[in-house]
Amino acid sequence: MIRARSRTLVALTALLTVSAALTATPAHAATTAESWAVGLTVAGGDDVNVRWSAGLLRLADARPGARTRPAATAAPVAEGALVAAPRTLSRPATRVRVALTARTVDGGTVRAQVRGWRAGAWTEWRDAATVVFGRPVTRVQARVLLAAARPGSVTTVSGLRLTAERVAADVAQPTAVGTPPTYRVFATREGNVGSLTANGHTIVARDHFVALPSRRALSPLNTGDYTAKVCTASGSRCEYAPVWDVGPWNTRDDYWNPSSVRENWKDLPQGRPEAQAAYQYGYHGGRDQFGRTVLNPAGIDLADGTFWDGLLLTDNAWVDVTYLWTGGGLAGRVGSGPLNIRTGPSTGYAVRGLAATYANVPIQCYVLGQTVSGPYGTTSRWDRLVAGQYVSHAYISAVYGGTVPLC
Template sequence: MTRPRWRPRSVVLVPTLALALTAALVPATSPATPAAGQPLTLTAAAPGGERWNADLSVVDRDVNVRRSAAGLRLREARAAGHSRSAVAEGMLLTAPRTLSRPATRVRAEITASVPAGATVEAQVRGWRVSGWTEWRGATAGAVFDRPVSRVQTRVVLTAWAGGATATVRGVQLTADATAAVSAATPGLTYRVYATRIGLVGELTANGRTVQPQDHFVALPSRRGLSPLNSGDYTVRVCTTTGSRCEYAPVWDVGPWNTRDDYWNPSAVRENWKNLPQGRPEAQAAYQSGYNGGRDQFGRTVLNPAGIDLADGTFWDGLQLTTNAWVDVAYLWTGGGPRGVVGDEPLNIRTGASTSYPIRGLAARFANVPIQCYVTGQSVAGPYRTTTRWNRLASGHYVSHAYISAVYGGSVPVC
């Protein structure tokens, strides 16, 4: 799909008053603009709990950020690598921290200089036996439905293209226990409109250079964005007939919006809370004129897309020839054992042998839900030679020879 391109501009760093941020900042569509010389009045972090400081000194696999003597900043104030967003974005991903005791809430206190038009937010996710939770904003407090044993933090900076960037000097995290909230319905599946990403040679939101025939997807919210070379957030996307499916990691943000986690219920959804769960904002804008027919950046929505497919997923996985409606399962909302695909692309078949028909693909790094396993044809793969075949929740099969790891519980015999 065609999106506007932004020209590189020089970054202008404007000195501002240091603000201790402990509440979520306003989305980029209406950035916070405090009066000159006046701090924002925000609530302090709760006392007690386990505290630590995020390490902002290591900029390695991160996207469009740099560390200076003053603090963490955007590297370039322009749309990073592609034009899915009308603002420049950058993310620093910290190493996971193992907690001394399980927690259900994590709060972040940010010390930063934030000029008008820029935003900065600390987001966290927690590890449970079934895998990582979605990313949640922690500046107002991220609450998990079940205790988590590990916490990972990322710092997200935005600025209008060519504008001034925030400078982050520190992020302090506090983990404690509080009343849990209800989890989203496990195994959520919705029918949405899919478009092809293309953009070969450009950067995804998690820092990958898009390859020809690549296998990944984009969703319009960072809440389900996997770190580079991981499938922590994986979707199963199928044709509406069910004849072809692909399991693919979420490695980019789009189409149209960047804060539209439409698969979540209203109580959790970032924006557009009056839309039905499972209805992308772009679909509502295109079909019924919602939000004046525009996306969060004010652009006229030209199609109802709720997911973007990389070329390999589009052409090889689903064998599509044009944009189409598809059925998408947001697998991190489910439970049970997950297998990590270690080679790409892995054929998924109707039975436990290479003689069975292929019904799609599982991309490298995809986390696939394993229902049980059977004994079938012996296969020599990159991890083992085995007769074990895993039956996925869809009823398809993959050879265990290509599964690098299994987590989330033991896999029973079928």
């Protein structure tokens, strides 16, 4: 007699919908809600390892270790992601309610995440039945994450509906722009030329991006929505690079966030990656979230170009990482790079690092210097990133968050 494999069927719609009564928000506090169905048709680009057929979204390749899973994670699961187009809201909202209809069998999992646009930048991705932004957002974007623990796992999604509303109880008073944190973490070189990153980018030789061990700060393809500033421990070289992959080691370790926000490992100090704690102190039995023995304390992976050309590293090393999206203020998008970062406003000044294509660089103000011709015009304007760091504005495709003042 053959024993049938135990299977679990999960209907997620009810689990992922929270009523106003549960949030204890007075009925009169909410304005008219805006509700819409999210399109789940696969359009390519940063839709990775998923397909749409017979009215269902599913993994295109459910084999663990498939080439199409995130290159940096080495996780013992197959993963896929669909990123929906952003929706501009008819009125600003402070919360989004999520209703996901999905079916999982034998180790399959599915999550829906949303983020909001405010003050010229995106919030981090969050998965919850109700995501509260605190301050109003004008655009909302959703993505669906699917995973299979074994070849027989089944994960399908038949519907995703979002409802945006503005609730007075959610609105916090505007606060001053904060300074994004900087932590010293161990960096390893990713390599993997020819593989796909978690956002669908095919890695090329001397590439410029970084990987962090959480999807909360994974930029959609060809964007720098989440950009990290990575500097050598001496501070002699820096690179601004977009977060395009997930890893190393863990995939749910947003260690740069405080414990009240951090997804896992809330008992660790803010800024300490779980892999570092496991390697140095035997935390979690010296293992990562998948049960693997951690062999180095890495909290960031660097693409080859970032590693060799941006920082001039020759071996894995401790670096200082600033998680720029957690702050605020003016930011310029590098439209053509890698762009030289110089110590003054002309090409005669020394180069102190690079800014990758699509990276969002924080701009303090601008000065006038050498006239430079680039893909975005001919100009004598040079943007000051921090004291002693300048880039030519001829290579900046857009500025977000306001108007850049003269220094």
